[in-house]
Amino acid sequence: MKIVHIITGLHNGGAEGVLYRLVTHDHANEHIVISMMDAGKYGPMLLDKGIDLHDLNMSAGKISPKPLLKLYKILKKNNPDVVQTWMYHADLVGGLTARAAGITNIFWNLRHSNFDSNHTKSSTIKIAKLNAKLSKVIPKKIISCAQGAIKAHTDLGYCEEKIVVIGNGYDLSTFKIDDNSRSLIRSELNIGKTPVIGMVGRYDPQKNHRGLIEALGIVKEKGYAFELVLIGRDLNDENEIILEQIKKANLYNETYLLGQRNDIPSIMNALDIHVLSSSYGEGFPNVIAEAMACGTPCIATDIGDSKVIVGDYGTIVESNSIEKLSLAIMKNLDLMHDDKQWQRLRQSSQQHIMQNFSIQNMVSKYKDIWLG
Template sequence: MTKKVVHIITGLNDGGAEGVLARLCLHSKKVQHVVISLLDEGKYGLLLAQSGVTVHCLGMNPGKPSIFRLFRLIRLIRAEQPDAVQTWMYHADLLGGIAARLAGVHRVFWGIRMSSLERGKSSRLTLWIARLCALLSRWVPEKIICCANKALSVHSALGYQSDKLVMIPNGYDLSRFKGDPEMGNSVRRGLGLGSGVFVMGMVGRFDPLKDHFNLLDALAKVAETEIDFRCLLVGKGLEPDNAALTARIADLGLQDKMQLVGQRPDIPAIMNALDLHVLSSCSEGFPNVIAEAMACGIPCISTNVGDALDILGDERTICPAKDTTALAELIIVMADEWKRNPAAWEVRKNVSTQRIKERYSIDSMVSAYESCWFGKGNIGSQLCAD
C-alpha cells in the first residue's frame, strides 16, 4: 500500500523551502504527497496541482491567527489520513505540528531552514515561535530535519531536542540545472551583454538578509580597477522601481554596471548567462543558488553563511559576512583568473559541476526523506530511524 505524506507549509511563494518542497513532491514516486498551504497557492501551488499533487490552501491571515482555521486544518489532516506529516519552517512547525498531533498523527516531522536567529535579523514573532518550538520539540516531532549542518548546531544550542535533529541537504534536478552555453548566450543577447564582458550575478529576493548593499559597496571598489564587468540582480523586488536600491546604485556611480532583472522563471538560463555567481548574504541556511549555479558549471563565491562553504568546498572562494573589502578582493581575483587563465577557469567550471553531481542530486535527497519518514537510513552522520 502506498504511503501518504501531508506537507504543511506557511505559503507556496518563491523561496528556498518552497522550492525544495516542490522538488521533493515531484520526484518522490514511492509516496503519495498532499500539500497544505496555510496561506495561498503562491508560485508552486498550481505547478504541484498540475502534476497531480493535491494542494489545499487555508487562506490564513498571518497577522491574525484564527482558531476556526486551526480547527479546519485539524479536520483536513484527519480527512487525509496521512501516514506522516512533514512541516516546513517555524510557523508551520508550530501550527501544523500541533494540529497533526490533535488529528491523531503520531509521525510528525519538522523542517528547519534557517541557520541563524538573531535580534534585528529575524522578527520578534519568529524568535518567539522558534523558542516555543524548542520547548515543544520534546513532544511534537518524531524527527527534526535541518537543511544544513549550521542549522542543526544552532537549533541544538537553542534547546531543540538534540537527539531528534537530523540533516538532509537539498537536492537539485540536474536535468534542469546543467551547463547550456547557448541558453546562456540567448539571455545575454536579450539583456544586451557582449561576450567580452565579465558578467556577475546574484539570484535572490531583495531582503536585508541577502545584504545587496554589501555587494554594491564591494562592486564600487571593483569598479575602481580596470575590470570591465556587469552585474545582474535577479529576484523579487530587484526591479528598477526599487527606490532604495536605485538610489544606492546612483550614489556609488554604478548605473552603467548594474542591471536590475527582477523575478524570472528561467533561472537555469540566467545561471548559464553568468561568468560568476556572487552571494553577499549575512544569513543563510543552505543557499540553493550556489548549488544551482555550480550545477550549471558557473563558479561561485560567497560570504561565510550557513552551509555555503560545505557546498563550495574551497575556502579560497569564501569571505566573512559584511566584509565589503574581502568580498571585493574575491571578485577581483576571480575576474583576473577568468581573463588571464582560461584553462584554469575551465577546470574551475568542471569541478563545480562535478561537486554538485556527487553530493547534491535530487535522488539522494528524496531517498533520505523517504528513509527518514518510513525506514532506516544513514543521513550524513545522523541516523533517521523508525
C-alpha cells in the first residue's frame, strides 16, 4: 500500500517518535510523510532512511490557503491507499483535505489523555471539540495510543465505536540490556556502585521534577545513599529554579543535570531505578517502556497508561503524593540489597516489554487496521 502520513510537526515528541519508528520499520508498504510545519528534528532522519518528505511550512496555529493547496496537490498526485493523520490539527486539516481529494481511507491518531483547561491550550481543546463532531464522518478508525485516552475523547463527543488502541512500539535492538553502555556512562559521571535514580523528561510542570526532588530529599533524610540523574531539555546548570529546589532538598552533591542527550538507551542502562513523577497529561509514557526494555525497574505515577506499561513489574504510585513516592523509592532501594530478586525484576521488566511493546508488534497492528 501507499500510505501518506500528515502530522502537525516533526519536532521532538512522542507522536513524532512513533511515526518515525512506524514508517522506518514497515518495509511492506510505501510511506510518505507530510509535516504541516517544517522538517524539525525527524525530517532529516526520515530523509536519511529514504522516506519521501514534504513540508507545508505553516506557522504554528495558523492555517492559510497556499499550504492547503499544496497539501491537496500532493494527495491528488500520490493518490494514496491510506491517509494516516497525527495530532489534532493534522486530524482536522488532513482529514478534510483528504476527503476533498476524494480519499476515504482516512485514519486519525489520538495522543492526549485529558483536556484539563489548566494544562491544555484552549486552541487545542477547540480543535478537539470540532474533531469530535467530525469523527462520525471523516475517519474510518481512530487509533489511540492509550486506554486512558478513550474516556477523555468520548466525553468530548468522539465516536467511541471507531476508537481502537495500539500501544507504542520500541526498537528492542536499540533499547536492551547493555552492560558496556552502563559502565561507560557511569564512568563519564564518575559514579561507582552507589544506586543511581534518574528521570528522562524535559523540564516542564507536567513532569513534576519538584515533587521528585522533594521525595528524594525525604529519602536522603532517612539515611539512604543514591545519585540522582536528570535528563531532558532545560535540565542544566542554567536552570536556576531547579537548582534552588535541589539545594533546598540538600541534594546538590548527589545531582547530575545532563540536559538533552542523544544516547538515551545508554542512559537507561546506567540507571538502577527510573522514576516518572508526572502530575498530569501523560498518554503512553515512552520513557517507562524504554527504561524497562533496558532492564531498569520503574516507579511511575498513575497517569495515562503508566499502569498498563509497568504491569506487575514495577511500582505505580498516586500522583502528587510526595510521601508515597518517597516510600516507593525507599522500598526499591531496599529491594536492591537482594541481588537475586533484583535481577529477576530486571529480567522480567525487559521480558514484559519484549512480549507486549516491540516495534514489530506495533507495525503489525497498524497494518491490520489499515487493511480493515
